[in-house]
Amino acid sequence: MIKRSFFGLVKPKLQYEIIDEAQAEPVSIKTSKQIMLYIDQSVDPSLENAGENAGNVLLKTGDQVKTGQKIAMTDDAADYLLSSQSGQISKISTFVGIMGKNYTSVTIDVDGESSQNVDEGFKNVCQAPSLENAREFLTGLPGQPDFNVFFDSEKPVKAIVVLGVDDDLLSTTNQYFVKNNIIAIKTGVDLLCKITGISNAILIVPQHLEQVAGSSGAVVKTVDSEYPSAHPELIMRHILASEDGESKSKSGIAFFSAEAVCAIGAAYNTGKLFLEKLVTFVSKDGNKQLVSVPIGTPLQDILNEFNETLNDGDRVILGGPMQGISVFSADYPVLPDTDTIIIQDKNQITERSDIACINCGECVRVCPANIQVNQLIRFLEAGQYEEAADQNDLFSCIECGFCSYVCESRIPVFQHIKLAKHTLESMKAAEESNA
Ligand code: SF4
Ligand code: SF4
Known part of the structure; x- marks a missing residue:
């Protein structure tokens, strides 16, 4: 899949997966005994330092849960999950995940009656589609649609962008929905336009799906097949900026995956949540x-x-x-x-090494954000995160991971970058909270 550079002069190329006629239909897998739902506590910063109390979701061990029921930390929580099965809560616990993030884990023992024990909350409101009921009931759908972006009065949304492309290699999820469910995407796009009052809907697809995408009712734009051209940040810079200079910044655009748009359309059409x-x-x-x-x-x-x-x-x-x-x-x-x-x-597994950077420049050649990664990594390895942000564009990194992939010294550059960003953001949040 990779074409290595010739004498280090040419940028290595990675191609995205292309879904084609030979693609096998998805295998349907049933849950055997339990499901687990992870709620990110950092969405509500007041819970970050709440210790044991942070594990107290609205429900408790022993409670019955219906299919489609919201699982949330608090009544008005911005972040919640939807139970894909009915059953009984058998365990609620907290744990520290990647980068020290706190999560609450809710385990549900599945009762095998999921198609009968269905929560009616969404069904009762789906006849009157609105942004409010979409935010209240649909955030936990597959593809995790984010409706909060429409409630920020300082950054009004001007365009809805549906990603019919897959951001990372090997994945074909969104391509599958464009190729096989274009009418469902059209339904979802129409609904999003209706509830937001925004008429500018754009569907981004790989070139081989341009024709089928034409039935979506959205304006179709294509990205090429070379990684990381399907990254939302690059789509914004290279595709959307060309039609609207103001779209260069993230504000003004609401991104949805093709999978999420299908699920939104199906939810309002049928009153059922597809989970x-x-x-x-x-x-x-x-x-x-x-x-x-x-x-x-x-x-x-x-x-x-x-x-x-x-x-x-x-x-x-x-x-x-x-x-x-x-x-x-x-x-x-x-x-x-x-x-x-x-x-x-x-x-x-290719083990990471402790070999020092040999200044080969491969990371600089591939970086789509034009960062001098070879210099950046020196600050990061020394733990000088503020200098990395001030002097070496740490926050311009779009987190594509290409630098780690090509690193001749097998330095985990991408992981260093993520850790540095997370550390600085946590420090800033703590300072703001103290102030
Ligand atoms: S992860 Fe960041 S620094 Fe590395 S290549 Fe991608 S954009 Fe550049
Ligand atoms: S960080 Fe890795 S890829 Fe970049 S210059 Fe150093 S050795 Fe080369």
Whole structure:
């Protein structure tokens, strides 16, 4: 897939996956016993330092939960999840995840009656579509649509952009919806335009899907097949900025994935919430298969379906190979934004090294943000994060992960960048909260 540079003079090229006629239909996987829903406490900063109390969601252990019911920390929580199954809450706990983020985990024992025990909250309001009821009931849909962006009076939204492309390599989730569900996308686009009052809807697709995308009712624009051209930040810079100079900044644009738009349209059309996530599963032997799985299903259920075993030292990557995060347990659940799951045998894992930067410049050549990554990494390795931000454009990084991929010294540049950004943002939030 990679074309290496010739004598280091040419930028290496990575191509996105292309969905074609030979693409097998998704395998439908059922949850066996339990689902787990992870609620990010950082969405409500007042809960970040709440210790044990932060685990107190509205529901408690022993409560019955219906399919489609909201699982939230507080009555007016901006962040919530929707239970994809009915059952009984068997455990609520808190844990510290990647970058020290606090989460509340809610485990639900599935009762096998999910199609009968359905929460009626959304059905009661779906006849009168509005931004308010979309925000109240649909944020936990697959693709995790964000409606809060429409409530920011300082940054009025001028365009709705639907991503019919997949941001990371190997994933084909959004392409699948464009290729197979274009009418559902049209329904979702029409609804979003209606409830927001915004008529400017743009559908971004890879070139091979341009024709089918024409039936969406949205303005169609294409991106090329070279990574990371489908990154939202680059779409904004290269595709949207050309038609509207003001679109150069993120304000003014609401992004939705094609999967989320389909789910929004289906929800208002039927009164039912569709809570299955379409994920590309890549097994140790490199085979790829699309799977449709209820949100919250533990990875172990997917591994079982494909007779895949996770041994000591094997790695699970949630997300694509460039931007994904590693977890080492099959207990982790499928989340509303999980597009790809990659299983790597421990023998396939390229160990990171402690070799110093050799100044080869590969990272600089590939960086789409034009950052002098070879200089940036020196500050980051020394823990000089403020200098990295002030002198080396740390916050211009769009987090594509390309620099880590090409690094001759196998330095985890991308991970250094994420840690530095997270540390500075946490310091800023703490200062603001103290003030
Ligand atoms: S992760 Fe950031 S620094 Fe690295 S190549 Fe991408 S944009 Fe550049
Ligand atoms: S960080 Fe890695 S890719 Fe960049 S100049 Fe140094 S050795 Fe080369």
